[in-house]
Structure formats: C-alpha cells, structure tokens
Amino acid sequence: MPVIANGDGAKVWMRRTTAADLTAWFGWLAGVALTVLCFQFISDQTIWAFVWDAPRQAADLLDRAFPPRWSYANQLWRAMWDTINIATLGTVLAIAIGVPVAFLAAHNTTPSVVLARPVALFIIVASRSVNSLIWALILVIIFGPGMLAGILAIGLRSIGFIGKLLYEAIEEIDASQVEAVTATGAGRAQVLAWGIVPQVMPAFAGISVFRWDINIREATVLGLVGAGGIGMQLQASINTLAWPQVTMILILILGTVIVSEWLSARVRHAII
Amino acid sequence: MDAAAAARAWRPPPLIEAAWLRWAVYGGALLYAVLALGTLEVNWTRAAEGLERGGRFLGAFFPPDFVTHWLEIEEGLLESLTMTVTSTVFGVILSVPVALGASRNLAPMPIYLFCRGLIAVSRTFQEIIIAILFVAMFGFGPLAGMLTLAFSTIGFMGKLLAEDIEDIEKSQAEAVRATGASWFQLLAWGIQPQVLPRFIGLSAYRFDINFRESAVLGLVGAGGIGDTLNSSLDRYEFGTSAAILLIIIAIVMVCEYTSGFIRRAVQ
Amino acid sequence: MLVIEGLTKRYATGDLALDDVSLTVPKGQVMALIGPSGAGKSTLIRCVNRLVEPTAGTIRLGETVLTALGDRALRRARRRMGMIFQEYALVERLSVMENVLSGRLGYVGFWRSWFRRFPLADIEEAFRLLARVGLDHMVDKRADALSGGQRQRVGIVRALMQDPELLLVDEPTASLDPKTSRQIMRLIIELAKERGLAAIINIHDVALAQQFAERIVGLHAGRIVFDGPASDLTPEVLTTIYGEEDWSATIRKAEDDDEDEPPAVEAARIAAAD
Numbered sequence: 001m002p003v004i005a006n007g008d009g010a011k012v013w014m015r016r017t018t019a020a021d022l023t024a025w026f027g028w029l030a031g032v033a034l035t036v037l038c039f040q041f042i043s044d045q046t047i048w049a050f051v052w053d054a055p056r057q058a059a060d061l062l063d064r065a066f067p068p069r070w071s072y073a074n075q076l077w078r079a080m081w082d083t084i085n086i087a088t089l090g091t092v093l094a095i096a097i098g099v100p101v102a103f104l105a106a107h108n109t110t111p112s113v114v115l116a117r118p119v120a121l122f123i124i125v126a127s128r129s130v131n132s133l134i135w136a137l138i139l140v141i142i143f144g145p146g147m148l149a150g151i152l153a154i155g156l157r158s159i160g161f162i163g164k165l166l167y168e169a170i171e172e173i174d175a176s177q178v179e180a181v182t183a184t185g186a187g188r189a190q191v192l193a194w195g196i197v198p199q200v201m202p203a204f205a206g207i208s209v210f211r212w213d214i215n216i217r218e219a220t221v222l223g224l225v226g227a228g229g230i231g232m233q234l235q236a237s238i239n240t241l242a243w244p245q246v247t248m249i250l251i252l253i254l255g256t257v258i259v260s261e262w263l264s265a266r267v268r269h270a271i272i
Numbered sequence: 273m274d275a276a277a278a279a280r281a282w283r284p285p286p287l288i289e290a291a292w293l294r295w296a297v298y299g300g301a302l303l304y305a306v307l308a309l310g311t312l313e314v315n316w317t318r319a320a321e322g323l324e325r326g327g328r329f330l331g332a333f334f335p336p337d338f339v340t341h342w343l344e345i346e347e348g349l350l351e352s353l354t355m356t357v358t359s360t361v362f363g364v365i366l367s368v369p370v371a372l373g374a375s376r377n378l379a380p381m382p383i384y385l386f387c388r389g390l391i392a393v394s395r396t397f398q399e400i401i402i403a404i405l406f407v408a409m410f411g412f413g414p415l416a417g418m419l420t421l422a423f424s425t426i427g428f429m430g431k432l433l434a435e436d437i438e439d440i441e442k443s444q445a446e447a448v449r450a451t452g453a454s455w456f457q458l459l460a461w462g463i464q465p466q467v468l469p470r471f472i473g474l475s476a477y478r479f480d481i482n483f484r485e486s487a488v489l490g491l492v493g494a495g496g497i498g499d500t501l502n503s504s505l506d507r508y509e510f511g512t513s514a515a516i517l518l519i520i521i522a523i524v525m526v527c528e529y530t531s532g533f534i535r536r537a538v539q
Numbered sequence: 540m541l542v543i544e545g546l547t548k549r550y551a552t553g554d555l556a557l558d559d560v561s562l563t564v565p566k567g568q569v570m571a572l573i574g575p576s577g578a579g580k581s582t583l584i585r586c587v588n589r590l591v592e593p594t595a596g597t598i599r600l601g602e603t604v605l606t607a608l609g610d611r612a613l614r615r616a617r618r619r620m621g622m623i624f625q626e627y628a629l630v631e632r633l634s635v636m637e638n639v640l641s642g643r644l645g646y647v648g649f650w651r652s653w654f655r656r657f658p659l660a661d662i663e664e665a666f667r668l669l670a671r672v673g674l675d676h677m678v679d680k681r682a683d684a685l686s687g688g689q690r691q692r693v694g695i696v697r698a699l700m701q702d703p704e705l706l707l708v709d710e711p712t713a714s715l716d717p718k719t720s721r722q723i724m725r726l727i728i729e730l731a732k733e734r735g736l737a738a739i740i741n742i743h744d745v746a747l748a749q750q751f752a753e754r755i756v757g758l759h760a761g762r763i764v765f766d767g768p769a770s771d772l773t774p775e776v777l778t779t780i781y782g783e784e785d786w787s788a789t790i791r792k793a794e795d796d797d798e799d800e801p802p803a804v805e806a807a808r809i810a811a812a813d
Contacts, residue, residue: 013636142322461633
C-alpha cells in the first residue's frame with residue numbers, strides 16, 4: 001500500500017512501499033552485477049592490445065577497401081541471381097510445408113489436440129531454434145556445397161517462422177464468422193475455405209513477404225559455409241584479403257536489400 | 273446458354289482488376305519459376321548420394337555425446353551466454369537515444385535522418401557480415417561478437433521503438449506539455465509510460481534473438497558456441513555436434529518461454 | 540486578465556483557423572466558447588498556452604506577454620494555465636496519484652519527478668483535491684481503470700494542481716453521458732468560483748453553455764460573431780454562429796432542464812457587460 005498514514009494522521013503517498021522500493025533497487029543492482037560479471041568474462045578472453053589498435057586497424061581497412069573494385073561487379077550478377085533464387089525458392093518451400101503445419105498447430109483447426117498439435121508445435125520449435133547458417137552447415141555436409149543446401153536451409157528455418165506466425169493468426173480469427181459458415185451446413189473443408197482462409201489471408205500474405213525479405217538478407221551469408229549465393233564470393237574475397245572486392249559485394253548487398261525491403265513494403269501495403 | 277442466363281451468371285471478381293496486369297503477373301511468375309529452376313546448379317547425383325549420407329549422418333548424431341568435449345562445450349556456452357547478456361544490455365541502453373532521435377515527432381530533421389541512417393545500416397547487413405568486419409578490427413574472440421550483437425540490437429530496437437513512439441497517443445503527451453513540463457519530463461511522464469511495456473517486451477525478444485545469433489558468430493571467429501559446433505563438425509565428431517544442437521535448442525526454448533512470459537506480464 | 544489581440548493562426552496546410560481574434564477575459568470570469576466543428580475553438584485555447592504557435596497577434600496573461608516568451612519562460616507561464624482536455628488525456632498507464640502529481644511537473648526538477656519525490660505540500664494538496672472531487676479512495680488505481688466521469692475529475696484535479704490563474708477547458712463533456720456532463724460542468728464552475736479562476740470553456744453543447752457560463756463567445760470560421768451574456772443567445776444569434784436550423788427547441792431545453800440552481804445564472808447578467 002503506497003498510501004501510508006504517518007504518526008500525526010496525515011497521509012503520505014509514495015510510488016512504492018519501502019519493501020517494494022528495496023526489491024526494485026536490489027533488482028537493478030543484481031542486473032548491473034550480472035552485466036559486469038559477464039563483461040569481465042569477455043574481457044578476460046580479449047587481447048586488449050588489439051582492441052586499442054582497432055581505430056588504426058579500421059582506418060587501415062577503410063584505406064584498403066576504397067575505392068571499391070567496380071569491374072568486379074560483372075562477376076557478381078550471377079551470384080546475386082543465385083542468392084535471390086535461394087531466398088525465393090526457400091520461401092516457397094517453407095510456405096508449402098509451413099502452411100499445413102500451421103493449420104495442424106492452431107487450436108481451432110487442428111484435427112487432433114493430442115497427436116497432431118504437439119508434433120506440429122515440435123516441428124515449429126525445432127525449425128526456429130536452429131539458425132539458417134547452422135542448417136546450412138549441416139546440409140552442406142549431407143548434400144555437398146551448392147545452392148540446394150542453401151535453399152533447403154532457408155526453407156527449413158522459415159517453416160518455423162511462417163508456421164508460428166500463421167498459427168497465431170489462425171487462433172486469433174473471429175469465431176462468429178466461422179460459426180456462421182458452419183451454420184449454413186458447410187462441411188469441414190468448406191468451413192476452412194469460406195470461414196477461416198479469408199480471415200487469415202492478409203496475415204498469410206504479409207508473413208510470407210516479410211519472411212522473403214528476411215531470407216534475402218540471410219541468403220547473402222549462406223555462401224560463407226558453402227551453401228551457394230554471393231556469400232561464396234564474399235568468403236573467397238576475404239580469404240584472399242581482396243578488400244576492394246569485399247566493398248563491392250557489400251554495396252551490391254546493400255542495394256539488393258534496399259530494393260527487396262521496398263518491394264516487400266509495397267506488397268504488404270497493397271494487401272492490407 | 274442464352275443471353276439472359278449469361279447476364280445472371282456470376283463469377284468472383286479476379287484479385288487484380290486489369291486483365292493485362294493479371295496476365296503479366298502470372299506470366300512473370302511463370303517466367304521467373306522457369307528461369308530460377310533452369311539456372312539452378314544442383315549436382316543431382318551428389319544430392320541423391322546425400323540422402324543416403326544423410327541417413328548415416330543422422331545415425332552418427334545418436335547418441336549425443338555430452339561428455340568427451342564437455343570442457344569445450346562449456347567454454348563455448350559461457351561465451352555465448354555472456355555475449356548475449358552484455359550485448360543486449362549495451363544495445364538496449366544505446367538504442368534508447370537512437371530511437372528518440374529516429375522519432376519524427378520528437379527529433380529535428382538532421383538528427384532524425386542521422387538516426388534513421390544508422391538504423392538502416394545496422395539492419396541491412398546480416399550479423400555475420402558485421403562480425404567479419406569487427407573481427408578484422410578488434411581481433412578474434414567474444415568481444416567482436418558482443419559488439420556485433422549490440423550493433424544489431426541498436427538497429428532492431430531503434431526501429432521498432434521509434435515506430436512505437438511515433439504511434440503514441442498525442443493527447444497524453446500534450447497534457448503533460450500543458451503543465452509546463454520540460455522536455456525530459458515530457459519523455460518521462462508523457463512518453464515513457466506509454467511505450468514501456470513494449471520496450472520491455474522488445475528487449476526480452478531481442479535477448480532471445482541475440483542468443484540464437486551468438487550461436488553462429490563463432491563461424492567467423494567472433495566467439496561463442498558456434499565455434500565449438502563448427503570444429504566438431506569439421507572433426508566428424510557428430511555426437512558432440514548433436515549434443516551442442518540439443519543444448520542450443522533447449523536454451524532457445526527456455527529463452528523463448530521466458531521472454532513470452534515477460535511480454536505477457538507487462539501487457 | 541487574459542488579453543488576446545489580433546490573434547491569427549494559419550496552419551502549414553494553408554487553412555486559416557483563426558482570423559484576427561481579439562478577446563479579453565477578466566479575472567474570475569467563466570466564458571464559454573461555442574461554434575461549429577472547425578470554427579477554431581480548439582486552436583484558440585491551444586494558442587493561449589502555445590501548444591499551437593500563433594501566426595500573428597499577441598496574448599497577455601496579466602503582465603506576461605505569452606506570445607513573446609522563450610522556451611523556459613513559456614514553461615513557467617504554462618504552470619499558470621491549467622488545461623482540461625476532451626477525452627481526458629490522462630497518461631493511462633500511470634496511477635491516479637501520478638496523473639494528479641503530473642500537474643506539478645512545472646514546479647519540480649527532473650530527478651525529483653523521476654523518482655516521484657514530490658514535496659509533501661504537493662501530496663497533501665493532491666489528497667485534498669481528490670477528496671474534494673470524491674476520488675480519494677482511488678489514489679493507486681491505474682487511470683485506464685476509471686470510468687469516463689472519474690477520469691475527467693482526475694483531469695480537473697491535475698489542472699488545479701498547477702495552482703493556475705486560468706483554466707483552459709477543451710470540450711470537457713464531449714465523451715460523457717448527459718448526467719455526468721452536467722456534474723462535470725458544475726464541478727468545473729464551482730471549483731473555478733472557489734478559487735476565483737477565470738476559465739475559457741470550449742463546448743459544442745449550446746444548452747450546457749447557456750446553463751453554466753456567464754458569458755458566451757460564438758466563433759464562426761475563425762472569427763468572433765457573438766459576444767454576450769447567455770440570455771442574449773437568440774435563434775438569430777445561433778443561426779449566425781452555426782447556420783440555418785430550427786433553434787427554438789435548443790434554447791427552451793436549456794431553460795427546462797435547469798432544475799438545480801446553476802451557479803452561473805445570477806452572475807451572467809452582471810458579467811455580460813464586460
């Protein structure tokens with residue numbers, strides 16, 4: 001009770017009681033202590049001489065990185081095309097698998113709460129927990145280096161994303177509309193098609209485009225582990241310390257990401 | 273079908289009104305699909321072998337081996353976790369001024385453009401690319417990873433928080449201004465209460481993301497469990513890899529559950 | 540006490556919201572500002588405390604020329620003008636007490652306000668005013684847990700906490716039911732009288748304006764088209780303010796519903812001469 005009557009009967013107001021105040025201060029103290037401790041750990045692993053040297057290193061790096069090697073762009077168009085294809089095809093794959101999974105996972109559409117739902121939820125969690133680069137790392141070992149590993153990595157990571165957001169959207173639909181369609185005597189599939197799908201369509205389109213946009217960014221680095229796309233050139237350029245080429249690649253990535261972000265914003269705007 | 277019946281026939285209106293545009297979109301999509309699949313460079317024989325290899329590979333994952341390289345796993349985990357904590361704290365603290373600067377309703381134009389530019393750069397490049405540059409500057413180790421994640425956190429939090437600040441109820445802020453409050457009091461009384469729940473929710477969410485990302489930064493030498501995972505895969509010690517993956521999944525689930533709980537609690 | 544001379548406001552969009560408005564509100568007078576939507580009522584009171592920057596004209600509050608103040612001085616001047624809002628404009632996630640204390644923000648420093656360490660006198664005053672409006676049992680409720688009428692009472696207390704000389708009241712009853720509207724209007728008038736405050740009340744309900752205000756100013760398209768006592772409000776006057784309509788029922792209604800003595804009626808004729 002923040003309102004306390006003091007000795008002479010006058011009421012005193014405080015935001016928190018003294019105990020709550022102490023708890024709050026203690027919480028802040030614990031947070032700060034934890035952060036300091038963690039930083040201490042990191043600091044122990046750091047060679048600080050390198051860090052103090054960083055401004056010089058950065059200047060040196062910039063010096064070597066500019067001007068970009070513009071002519072190198074000619075060798076990059078193909079890689080960029082591959083990158084975009086990895087993102088797009090991966091997204092398509094993820095939609096194909098993620099959508100049914102979402103319907104299995106949503107409380108109001110799942111055929112079985114005991115069986116199908118936990119399996120669907122597990123697929124979603126497993127897919128989301130593993131970064132697409134780790135997926136790529138594993139898939140490259142299985143399928144060998146190349147775009148296939150990249151597409152599958154993007155697809156596997158995106159299933160969870162699309163599945164999770166879509167099943168949340170399905171669970172949030174207006175039940176009365178579904179009831180109304182059911183009341184007409186529609187069958188299960190008809191209820192799905194007329195009562196539920198129209199309601200989640202905008203969310204679905206938004207989620208897909210959003211994920212595609214994210215996937216473009218992710219696809220640019222998959223090449224670092226050999227899964228195709230422009231990351232392969234990036235890796236090669238870094239390994240040979242060809243910094244003007246790195247700059248060129250980064251400029252190209254920047255351009256592509258800006259275009260894809262603009263495109264996805266346009267599409268989402270058109271849908272909603 | 274006679275004319276009267278034809279007039280009464282009904283078909284749903286197409287999604288795209290103009291017929292030429294509709295066909296252009298369909299045609300474009302088809303053309304893209306053909307081109308994309310046509311230029312797909314996949315070594316199908318290698319891929320077919322892969323299925324069989326995959327089976328053996330998965331077999332090698334079991335049983336997960338937590339014991340043999342536990343010291344390395346522990347080291348990697350500690351690096352990942354400390355990186356996550358510090359980068360989230362520093363990133364979140366630094367994102368506040370950036371978000372204020374990136375809110376059109378608070379900041380003057382030059383500051384607005386500068387902050388928006390910073391956010392755009394931080395969001396464009398994948399963490400890994402930033403990590404490569406930071407490793408080149410600061411040397412190998414978790415410090416580069418921490419800085420990378422803090423930098424991405426600024427972009428993420430800055431953008432979403434700025435959107436939230438731009439969406440506040442103006443009347444509440446106006447009422448605080450009308451009492452004669454200073455600019456900082458306006459922030460603390462008119463704006464902070466409105467955005468605090470989302471701010472806490474986003475921070476918790478970002479903590480979650482930072483842990484996931486910390487698990488891959490090791491691939492480019494920025495410290496963390498990813499390094500351990502990568503070397504175990506290189507050495508074909510798949511049991512250890514499986515153990516690391518399971519630990520990552522478990523921690524991500526704990527983080528996600530906790531951040532979900534925090535977000536619900538502050539709503 | 541409040542003197543407005545030649546006040547003009549043209550928005551960046553080119554709309555002329557106020558066109559050469561001159562107005563004097565003496566100490567202790569309650570004035571209702573009526574007019575159709577878009578006539579400039581809101582702009583007028585926001586120009587007074589400069590939430591909206593006037594394009595031309597001067598506004599004086601006592602000796603202070605409000606229109607010439609710099610940032611700091613403006614904030615000090617705002618303390619002297621309490622504002623009550625349409626839709627209450629409480630900071631919804633703060634408690635009733637915090638909302639009330641936010642009226643003292645102009646008086647305390649940042650860190651004191653951050654740690655909620657307000658002077659004891661402020662807190663006593665807050666309790667006294669909350670008791671006055673019948674909300675002392677809801678001190679630690681969050682503002683969004685209150686009903687409309689309760690919220691507006693908190694809004695009134697917040698304005699009074701500033702210890703103002705002038706109340707700027709923007710559509711205080713716009714989102715309230717008729718009974719609560721009357722209670723709120725009566726409360727504002729009573730409190731203004733108790734403390735001898737001048738008040739400018741924007742209101743679109745003509746009947747309420749007539750019932751409670753001593754003086755009525757009619758605004759049409761940014762210009763003053765009527766200024767006089769409530770009793771002078773004839774159908775012809777309403778037509779010049781709002782346009783052609785059958786006004787007879789509106790005016791009679793105000794006289795009919797007047798079952799409990801409004802505090803303003805007596806004073807109305809006297810003040811109208813100003």
